[in-house]
Amino acid sequence: MARFDGRVAVITGAGSGIGRALAYDLARRGARLALSDVDEVGLAATVAGCHDLDADVEGWRVDVADRGAMRRHVTDVVDRFGVVHLVFNNAGISIVADATEQTLEDLDRVLGVNLQGVLHGSQLFLPHLIASGDGHLVNISSVFGLLTIPTQSAYHASKFAVRGYTEALAVEMAVNGTPVQVHCVHPGGIATAIAANATVAAGRDRDGFVDLFAKVARTSPEDAAAIILRGVERGRTRILVGADAWFLHLLTQLLGSRYQRLVRWLGVRTLRQLDRKAEEAAAARGATGEVRAG
Ligand SMILES: NC(=O)c1ccc[n+]([C@@H]2O[C@H](COP(=O)([O-])OP(=O)(O)OC[C@H]3O[C@@H](n4cnc5c(N)ncnc54)[C@H](O)[C@@H]3O)[C@@H](O)[C@H]2O)c1
Incomplete structure (x- = not known):
């Protein structure tokens, strides 16, 4: 069993969500913490929270x-x-766009953070x-590193990679007897700011997506952190976070690539639902406008 007391833990993307919850959980377990983020305000809040926990x-x-x-x-x-x-290696961003809606620059940005960021943190x-x-x-990969849905091709490219x-x-380390255990984490929906911070293609219903x-997103970041740390303690190579992640993992095991037929059917239904909601919202705005005008 891995232990955390007195251990030095590096966490990227520690200014929010899962990264922050990992920092607090590890602080409570006596770990020493090297935290980072691009968001200085969020990062400062996490650092202050860890100070309060005497870390x-x-x-x-x-x-x-x-x-x-x-x-x-x-070096620092x-x-x-x-x-x-x-x-x-936790820092990540998301984008909601069909491949036909996103630019190569969008892809560079998502792969830069979600893939290159992980490669930098791992190799260095x-x-x-x-x-x-x-x-x-x-x-940190994602359940979207196990199966695909529409509007997530950039994110999938990063998380499958x-x-x-x-x-x-993980296999290399084990075969070579290198003293490092490697864990790949696949969270399902976790209630963090990731959707609110997402890039959403122009013309898409951002509010509907959020x-x-x-x-x-039914799992709290705190529960996600506890599940991740339990997986690390137990030496799990693949850590699934949340009932939805388990369900989707089992679905792909059961159906193989045929899961895509199910996704197609669900995708069409979801798109219809979102379109209907957008129309209802537009109609409600129109009605409010009429009352105001009157
Ligand atoms: N929330 C979910 O449902 C979910 C599901 C599967 C996987 N994940 C993954 O979990 C990880 C954490 O996401 P979260 O849900 O806590 O999101 P979040 O938005 O709450 O936190 C992500 C953090 O990463 C930071 N970040 C963004 N770009 C960065 C960069 N270039 N360098 C350093 N930091 C950067 C952000 O400032 C933010 O503080 C991500 O890799 C995400 O892809 C999340």
Whole structure:
């Protein structure tokens, strides 16, 4: 069983959601924390929360997509703490757009954070995890690294790639007897700010998407953090977070690639629902306008 007390844990994207919940949970378990985020306000709040929990903690503004910044971050963390036992490559962004609606720049941005960010954090911290003699690399993929739905091709490209890289690394470490356990995390819907912060293609109903996400994101970030840490403690290579993640995982196991037929059927229904809601909202706005005008 992995332990966290006194261990140095690096968390990217620690200014919100799952990253913040991981920081608080690890702080309660006595870990020492190297936190980072591009959002300095969110990061400062997490650092303050960890101070309140009496943790040894330091925060840095770091863009995980920026290779130079990540190199400097690794040096800063090692200078400050001397050792690194756990790395949680958690920072992530989302986009809602069909492939025909997104630009190559959109793809670069999503892959820059969600994939390159994970590769930077993994490759650059790996020598230090190995040197610790008992390292854990925890990469956050998604249930969308297990199956696909419409409007998420960029996100899927990043999360399937994170899964491929992470699973290969886990096998390599085990085969070579390298003292690092590697974990790939697949959260289902977690109630965080990720949908509210998403890039949504022009002309799409942003509010409808955020409402839909609020309905399906049934796991709290705190529960997600506890599940992730339990998976790390138990040495699980694949960590599924939430009943929805388990359900979708089992569905793909059961149906193989035939799950796509089901997604097609559900996708059409969901699109119709969203269209109907958008029309209702537009009609309600029109009605309010008439009353005001009158
Ligand atoms: N919330 C979900 O339903 C869900 C489901 C599956 C996977 N995930 C994954 O979980 C991880 C955490 O997401 P969350 O739900 O807590 O979202 P969140 O938006 O609440 O938190 C993400 C954090 O990452 C930070 N970030 C964004 N770009 C960054 C960059 N370039 N460099 C450094 N930090 C950056 C943001 O500022 C934010 O603080 C992400 O990788 C996400 O893809 C989330």
